[in-house]
Amino acid sequence: MKLYRLLTGQDDAAFCHRVTDALNKGWSLQGSPSVTFNAETKQIIAAQAIVKDVEGKDYHPDMKLSEQ
Structure with a gap:
C-alpha cells in the first residue's frame, strides 16, 4: 500500500x-x-507532501498514518 x-x-x-x-x-x-505567509500571525507556513510504500498491510481509514 502507498501512504x-x-x-x-x-x-x-x-x-x-x-x-x-x-x-x-x-x-x-x-x-x-x-x-505561504499568514498576515495575521506574520508567520511563514510550510507544507511538504510525503509518501511511503508499506508491504503486507492494507489501507483502512482508521489507521494512524504517522505510525506506519
Whole structure:
C-alpha cells in the first residue's frame, strides 16, 4: 500500500525536524515544498507532501498514518 501525508507548520527548525524524522522513518518527499505567509500571525507556513510504500498491510481509514 502507498501512504500519503501532508506535513504543515510554521517554517522553522521544528518543521524541518518533523520532515527529517519522517524521512528517517522511510517516508519520501513527494514534489516540492510550498510556503505561504499568514498576515495575521506574520508567520511563514510550510507544507511538504510525503509518501511511503508499506508491504503486507492494507489501507483502512482508521489507521494512524504517522505510525506506519
